[in-house]
Amino acid sequence: MEFAAGRLAQATIAHRLVDQCEDLGSGYFAAVAKNPEGSREVRRIGFAQKRFALTAIRGHEPSDEFDRVGHSGCESIRSDQTRHVTGPRVHFGTMWRQRRLLLGGGFIVVALAVAAAVWFTLLQPAQSTTAPGIAQVGAPAPAIALPVVGGGTSDLRADRGKVVLVNFWATWCEPCKSEMPGLQQLADELNNQPFRLYSVDLQEDAPQIQTFEQQYGLRLYAVIDEDGTATRAYGVRALPSTFLIDQKGILHLQRLGPLATGDASTMWSEPWLADQVRALLATG
Numbered sequence: 278m279e280f281a282a283g284r285l286a287q288a289t290i291a292h293r294l295v296d297q298c299e300d301l302g303s304g305y306f307a308a309v310a311k312n313p314e315g316s317r318e319v320r321r322i323g324f325a326q327k328r329f330a331l332t333a334i335r336g337h338e339p340s341d342e343f344d345r346v347g348h349s350g351c352e353s354i355r356s357d358q359t360r361h362v363t364g365p366r367v368h369f370g371t372m373w374r375q376r377r378l379l380l381g382g383g384f385i386v387v388a389l390a391v392a393a394a395v396w397f398t399l400l401q402p403a404q405s406t407t408a409p410g411i412a413q414v415g416a417p418a419p420a421i422a423l424p425v426v427g428g429g430t431s432d433l434r435a436d437r438g439k440v441v442l443v444n445f446w447a448t449w450c451e452p453c454k455s456e457m458p459g460l461q462q463l464a465d466e467l468n469n470q471p472f473r474l475y476s477v478d479l480q481e482d483a484p485q486i487q488t489f490e491q492q493y494g495l496r497l498y499a500v501i502d503e504d505g506t507a508t509r510a511y512g513v514r515a516l517p518s519t520f521l522i523d524q525k526g527i528l529h530l531q532r533l534g535p536l537a538t539g540d541a542s543t544m545w546s547e548p549w550l551a552d553q554v555r556a557l558l559a560t561g
Contacts, residue, residue, distance in 0.1 A: 412511040412520065418443075418528045419510035421475060423500040426483045431475065431500045434526070439471040440557045441522040442550075445508060447479045448489040450516045452535035459536075459547040461495050463554065470558055471524070477502050479516065519550070523557050 412419050421433040421443070433441065444460055446453035464474040476497040478486050486499050502508050511520060514533055521530040530553060532545050541548040 412528050412531065414528050414531055416528060417526050418520065418522045419507070421477070421500070421507050423477065423502055423507060426478075426486050426497075426499040426501065431498075433475070433522075436473050437526050438524050439473050440524060440554055441473045441475060442554060443475040443477060443511070443520040443522065445477045445479060445502075445511070445513050445516055445518045447516055448481060448485060453517045454493070456517055456536055456547070457493055457495055457497075461497065463547075463551050464497075467554070467558070472554065472558065474498055475500060477507055479508055480505060521550070521553060521557070524561075529553075529557065 418433065418441075421431055423431050425431050442460070442463075444456070446457070460474060460476075464472070474497070476499045478499055478501050480503060481501065483501065486501070489495075490497060490499070511518070511531075512533070515535075517535055519532040519536065520528060523529045532550075536547055536550065537543050537545045539546040539549070541552055543549055
């Protein structure tokens, strides 16, 4: 009878244990039931079951040791199951969340950088299609204030009211040598007119220029661009180059390169250029 009562008590306790640990799942509890000696907690529960059964047979109130041990056993089983079942899942979930945060932060940084670049680009003023200070037809001619061969300093602004022909050249330039006699002849013909021929030599010294003039019988108003400032201001890319400036100081015509061969009907020939100068002088 005592044995039967113990078995009945054990069945009752097992039922209570299932109620307390129902959230662990029947499969796991069944595995524990098959191997009741598999863990320290199960052995403690079994010992408490026996004491509970004997106490009930003797007519005493059941001890709460089973409740205490059983509760701790359930908590131990629950914690073991959580570590076994959900531990890796929590680990991978944390890694994935961290990776998502890093990727999201990277996208935000890139988006902000692109937005900042676009913003600063829009704030920039529009760039001019022509370099500032470079001579342009229809615009005021850049200043020329250069030393004159033989002494003194030239000043293009002081010649306002005159038609000015500016010719960039050098003694080593073969096309320049062929153009010089025609330019000298034009200057001689317009000697009594409000006209000035500027012969701008590029970075040569005065004695070298004077020797050249004597050799070719020239009487030029020669000025020396010692550092190339005027040459760059007029956008000269080849020698010779010629610029025609009107009485108001406005650039009227420009020729980057040597003059053409031909008569007055050929644009940028020496006769054609002479006609352009006379046409401006006629306008007063």
